[in-house]
Amino acid sequence: MASAQLSLSHGQAFVAPDRRRHRSSMAVRRPEGTLLAAKGACALISDSTSRNPLAKQAGDLSVQGFLADYFSTPDHWDVKTSATRVLRALNGWCFGQSRQVSDGGYVSSLSAMIFRAREAHLFHMGDTLVFRLRGAEFEQLSRDHVTDLGGYRYPSRALGMDASLDIDYARMPLKQGDIFLFTTQVVQGTLMPSDYVRLIRQDASDLDAACDRLAQTARERAQERGYGGDQFCFQLVRIDALPEEESDHPGKVYGDLPIPPELAVGERLDGLEVREVLSRTAQSRVYRVRDVHSEREMVMKAPSPELSSRNAYLEHFLLQQWVVERVHSPFVVRVMEPSRPRRFLYYLMAYVSGETLTDWVMRHPQATLEQRLDIARQLGKAVQALHHRDLLHQRVHPDNVLIDRHGQVVLADLSACHLRDVDGHRRSRSLLRQVGLTEHSAPEYALDDEVGRRSDQYSLASTVYWLLTGELPYDVPVKELLRHTDLERMHYRSARQRNPEVSPALDEVLRRALSPQRELRYRRLSEFLHALRLPETPPGTPPGRRRWREPAGFWQGVAAVLTLLLVLSWLLR
Incomplete structure (x- = not known):
């Protein structure tokens, strides 16, 4: 019998002497309403x-992480796009x-x-x-991706095993009464298909x-055959x-809402x-x-009334x-x-009572180097928070940075923010071009090259350079770059020449993060931020080892x- 909404039931069973050490994790979630x-x-x-010493943590993290993020994806994304x-x-x-980590890893199979x-x-x-029981037909839906090494079978193509992920995807129609079974490899060799059905x-x-019943029978079969039976789990x-x-397509939840008209001070919309x-802006x-x-x-952000329904922005x-909801x-x-x-x-969005970084710099021309570096480090943490969620900001510049009355930095404009994915480089570039390049x-x-986290690192470093000097690091504007040979015209202008308070070590840190060649910048944003915390440490110096500048007076005293x-030795002869 059909209904207005999807309805399902589920059951679970674990066989484990200590659930805290179980290496498997499973869950079912059925939300309500829209x-x-x-x-x-x-x-x-x-x-x-x-x-794997981190087996339990890996299993729990993969299940909880997927559930938390999948149901937070945009409503207009289809199932495959969201899950992938x-x-x-x-x-x-x-x-x-x-x-x-030195022992174990966050690697797990996942269905x-x-x-x-x-x-x-x-x-x-x-x-x-994963199996499906439809009537008397019992069918395995998943494929076993395993590798034999030294007599042991290890999963391959698992979550967290490699930087890239190969996902098996299957789409199938449902029938009322379908029963799906989720279990793990340890059950292999204990139950036959007829046992499952019965x-x-x-x-x-x-x-x-x-x-x-499945767990108890599997455990008894395992003990009869002389191997451990204490790690079984079943979910139906x-x-x-x-x-x-x-x-209707889920995008209609918000996608079919009309763009607000032009609003003036005093006008109201939805009680706002x-x-x-x-x-x-355009x-x-x-x-x-x-x-x-x-x-x-609060702050309300709406599309421009002039935009057409086919506009990429x-x-x-x-x-x-x-994007904003994902980042905490x-x-x-x-x-x-x-x-x-x-x-x-x-x-x-939350309203931040403050001013842009551009206005702050104009009102605080006498701000110390340390005050400016504190702002730079806070801004770096904002960009780092986005990167932790696999997001690129793409428009880090002073007008997008707010400073409240307590000196707290808030990165406000996410108009060009984009999730990194397989074809995200192309979409990221096209989106930024529409929003507009900045200095x-x-x-x-x-140059229409591949972009990534180091691209945000450049924008962050350029903003920090401007914060410390009031100028840009290169004479050649980014918008004038037409071909790769134009990069040879970009010659770094030392920050020390514009602000004598900048140390040689800090100048070198900025020079590296601002390299026109993306691969020559810091490999990770955390390395750049660490270098900003230790501006007096020469690049390449191991942590804990600083240069010791011996004063001339010290050696005069020794002499x-x-x-x-x-x-005294002559007098005492």
């Missing part, structure tokens, strides 16, 4: 190897963390199935197992009891009801009164507004709120939820003592 229509329900299982981007971002994080409308979408990495069908109305999901028909017009309108009910002051605008940092502006449903296309943009944007000892 989120269910847009994103569907999700069931997933992860598993790491017994030889989340998995690639999660893989990058796990791979990066694994390289920082995630999304049930949306009348279809199921399976995303599979590694050697976890044990599940014995009482399919109680899925927890069915999982318990049954489709109880399907919606009448395919829901305009207090000040902060910005009007792409967007930014207003300071007050919620007439809660009295909260308008498509990206739908992602901006999601005191140095990045935070999103605010409206107190009533939106009738127009816009989003709300702090990295050369690769003008005097030696002379006195020599005289």
